[in-house]
Amino acid sequence: MKKVILSLSCFAVMASAFAQDCTKIFISEYVEGWGNNKALEIYNPTDQPVNLSEYFVARVRDGLGLSSLTAQNCVQLTGVLQPHSTHVGVLDKRNPAGTGQEAPIWDSLEVKADAFYSAVYNNNNTWYWNGNDAVALFKGNASTPLSTSNVLYDIMGKHNQQTAVGWSTVSPYDGTAGGANDIIVTEDHSLIRKPGIKRGLTIQEAAAVGYIFNPLEQWDSIPAVVNRLDENGNPILNNQGNNVVDGNWSTLRWHACECDPASLGVDAMNLDEIKLYPNPTTGAFTISGLDKVATIEVYNSLGQEVTTIRNNTQTSVSFDLTEKTGIYMVTVTDHSGRSATQKVIVK
Template sequence: MKKMKKYLLALSLFISQILTSQDCSDLFISEYVEGWGNNKVIELFNPTMNPIDLSNYVLSRWSNGSTSPTPVNLSGTIMPNDAFVICIDKRDPNGSGFEAPIWNGWYIFTDSITNMLDSIYTEEEDLLSKVDLFICPSYDCAMYFNGNDAVTLETVSGDFIDIFGKIGEDPGLGWSDGTGAIWTQDHTLIRKNSVKSGFTYDPGQPYTFDPSLEWDSLPANTFVNLGFHDCNCDNYIEVSGCTDIYASNYDSLATLDDGSCEYMNVNINKSIDFSIYPNPSNHILNIIFNENQNDFKVKVISTIGRVLFEKKFGSVRLNKVQINLMDIYPGSYFVVIESNFKNYIKMISITQ
């Protein structure tokens, strides 16, 4: 009977720990990139109302079922409701093999006609520009995961904050879903917006890691969602400031406009001269103008000011254009119409 009481007490403490962690109160892993070569990324998300000092945290790799971690101390600061991109430190453009550089979006080739070197830049393949912290230039470090290594986020005192994979288990090529499809090798995984905290488990209890329960899967070398994360947390801090992205003193952290916006040589007209449907949308947007438009640009901008979509139009038929936002993660965004005469801004929501 005493053993049973002790077991129930331990179980209740463990359940209590899980429940109390589901209140958007600490960092968690929001994106996992296991790409080709050295394209390895862990993104952390701060769902709280306060900046978080990363010097209080450690990232660890548990290689091939090992029960001994390879840790690395972190540095930097994550602002409230912001994401922080951590990448393996391989930036030498002349590196090869194990020292091959992470992708920077540039592809250099020899032109078949001129026989001269030429290059093409593809923004979607630019990982380098999205990184906030480079770590682990040498192999024996946390960022050298390859699909079958558990990765953990911990405090410097050793408390687990988030666990990706299962410590002590070697799944072979990688962990799979219920159908047997491997998710953790050659994929980008994004935490579902319903997840509000890191995941931990009781090592004394049976546990199977199924990444499909908390993660969405994207193809290898998908980097377009790095740097921001959509989370169903309500801990958004109210900050007064200029919320107009076209103002010279725009504050990306401001949530309440205080009338302080200033403009320098920018022609602004905030009247709503276009409509969008459907809104919310499942990635396909129709934009209807109330007047003729020629030579204009459509941009979709995140709430922190990052341009996620941009397309120029010479003219439109029947005052209507359609844009496809399949590469944009669900969340709230600004649609901006730029022309020689006016700038229009409207808020949209992208759903699953």
């Protein structure tokens, strides 16, 4: 018990200086989808690039506390996070022949990833969260998660709180209220940080006496999948007569935040409306919803420019990369200079 109190106390002291708005990275989207479709989006609200190798993500399992963390449920991040940009980490399940616990993530989530984590459960289980696990972001070293030099930057969920399935929409927000309005939103859902949230949750707040995690206070919730519709807006059915569904991940890879006024401006592009399809593709693909996009750039995996459209005036553009298999990056930029990048797989 003394060790627990010491750890939390030191975390709290070090976190006290990190509560200013728009100065530290935080969790902007949490994905707990069907099967192995798990992802976490980190947002940089500052005007400086951030070296993600100085940070780690932790999975706080099944109502345990932060003091329960081990190197097996913490993982160091990779890459550099540019200003007002996002880093999307996805569970590393990419073997198309995988079954059961090794079932692959969906292609539509794979193309959203900036990095993949926790490939083998027995080596590291961080990215295998379920709805009743809290997910935390620290600055520090994942190999020594209880070190007093580590600083909590954010947490989704509440540590030291056991819920049967996950956190929900009716007080006490642990799924026990019952009724049609008490919906579990941390399982088979995504949570998206509201634009007015400008920083993560500090340890002082997360460990405060009486703190209650109400997921909809800081987050918007969307379901894990959406029905695929035809040109008339009707659901498309498969051979068994069931609705065909797609992963609901259009909000990944960008984040609207008041720390970046350009992301909220009336002249800025709405990335919810921009669609790239099909992806993966055998060569040809189309991008629609481009009414506020000024430039479209396509690069190959070596960073070489394939094609660029400048001074765009079209609402949709098609490309054909037939017989050019590989991974490509498509970057769209609006008239205010805000850009977003999507990965395209040509098979």
